[in-house]
Amino acid sequence: MEDIAVIGIVINSMPYKEKDKLIHIFTVELGKITATLKGVSSPKAKLKFAGQPFCFGKFELSPSGEFYVVKGVELIDSFYDLTADYAKFSLASLMLEACSIILKPNIISESLFICLIKSLQNLVYNGLNEYIIVLKFLITIFELIGYGLNFNVCDNCGMRFMGDIKFDRESGTFRCSACSGGIKISARDFMNIKLISTTDYDKLSTLKLQNDSIKTGIKLMIQNLSHKLNVKFKSIDVELL
Ligand SMILES: [Zn+2]
Structure with a gap:
């Protein structure tokens, strides 16, 4: 299946396998989905920010088995304050x-x-x-x-x-x-x-x-x-x- 881009916000996240994270994203297009963030437990990981709740952005997803894999995120707002x-x-x-x-x-x-x-x-x-x-x-x-x-x-x-x-x-x-x-x-x-x-x-x-x-x-x-x-x-x- 082809990659898709959706607008969403991270609801929660949990550690997954050795270095990954599993996140729930509330998306406009697909409702609530589960996706994996690969390798984000290492300190310099590029997509580390997407493992935080409230990360609101455009998510590039690749369907993979029962979950999606997050390929990239264009951050709109992290609501950091x-x-x-x-x-x-x-x-x-x-x-x-x-x-x-x-x-x-x-x-x-x-x-x-x-x-x-x-x-x-x-x-x-x-x-x-x-x-x-x-x-x-x-x-x-x-x-x-x-x-x-x-x-x-x-x-x-x-x-x-x-x-x-x-x-x-x-x-x-x-x-x-x-x-x-x-x-x-x-x-x-x-x-x-x-x-x-x-x-x-x-x-x-x-x-x-x-x-x-x-x-x-x-x-x-x-x-x-x-x-x-x-x-x-x-x-x-x-x-x-
Ligand atoms: Zn009454």
Whole structure:
């Protein structure tokens, strides 16, 4: 088979054989793929940088057995500044992990890819609140996998929301106080999650919200995603939330 060029970002990497690395790349064209980086464990290897998560670029791949072999990488961005800020790095890792979790083989999602890159750029270059960025990203994921949240009516009885609102972990939906199930969430947290959900990526910088409320939203979304897809997130540091 012929070599192919794809746009992608490295999700994670692990040592492989004696001097190689195995990387997962989220690509626009092929979804999530596994590829080997040959000889990159030696200090002077040319493609060493491609063994780092967040390496975003144009990858030249050669199909080989069950994996691809990376022949070359034209770097677009390494998002290097993330490494200088522990909180930002952890939250960015959480976004990569969320992509990895929902990208089953052969699932191709250019919209998810664009959201991820926009979120990383907002995080590294645009000085936006990192918790708002991550919550927006997680909410977008639910929309993309067909579980978009409904902020207007109770998912159970269809009544418009008034008064207390609950979040039902089993179904991953908001409910009114009259319906059974769910844990109560504050009106402020609910409004903040809704606000982030309805604000465009390009307008997120206009939001001024309190971190503790956004963190509650992130926790809710992570629990919801973990429950829906039956997975545990590894990258999230609970101290940050
Ligand atoms: Zn209801």
